[in-house]
Amino acid sequence: MITRARASALIIPLAILFAGPSPAAEDAALLKDLTSVIMLLGMPCGQVVSATRRGENDHIASCKDGSRYRVFVSAEGRAVAEKQKNRP
């Protein structure tokens, strides 16, 4: 019985630990999503390496090739990737 109790004591915290996706996993999913949408809209990027959230469904995506895009949902409900001027 003691062993079972110990097992439960281990399992419950582990279940809590693994219950939801980690922030890192969410970030990876977002970067993949941004990479896909930029590709789908025919913009050169390669791969999105980082992203900054500007607001609801509004991100600045930085690509491996150095280009940056504002990816957002327009008022008309379209996914838009808008090329940003690179910082000097």
Add this chain to the structure above:
Amino acid sequence: MMPAVRTIGILILALTAGCAGLKEAPPSESDGAAKTAPSTVKGSAKSSASPVAKKEPPLDVAALKTRLRDTQAIGVFTKLALKNQMDDLLEQFREYHQSGQKTGVASLRQPYDMLVLKVLSLVQDGDPSLARTISGSREAIWGILADKAKFNSVT
């Protein structure tokens, strides 16, 4: 003591696997067809008893839309961009059918194929079952889009 350690190990493994985003793929249409004996034809399929119809299950457009909407293989922005491009293509088909032309639908085949390829490339890694269903439905979907009566009944 050792069995307890082993039990904990197995439970941790099961927990990790369960939380790793593994999702049981919904049974594809082809899976369902494989399980169904060829002699058991139900419902509307009775009328189309050709050999081709037996191999290819009828296309369920609503189910396909739901699966595309619910798949975890692609993110929200990508889904929206795909939806926008699908709507644009549907608009081109609508204009074609409204124009009353009898020829010219072939010009829409290339954009249609391009869009299907884009969808396949996006879902094939994350949702291979959905990719197989889309790939297998390609000609059936084209058949609906290219035919005015079928197109009007679906849209």
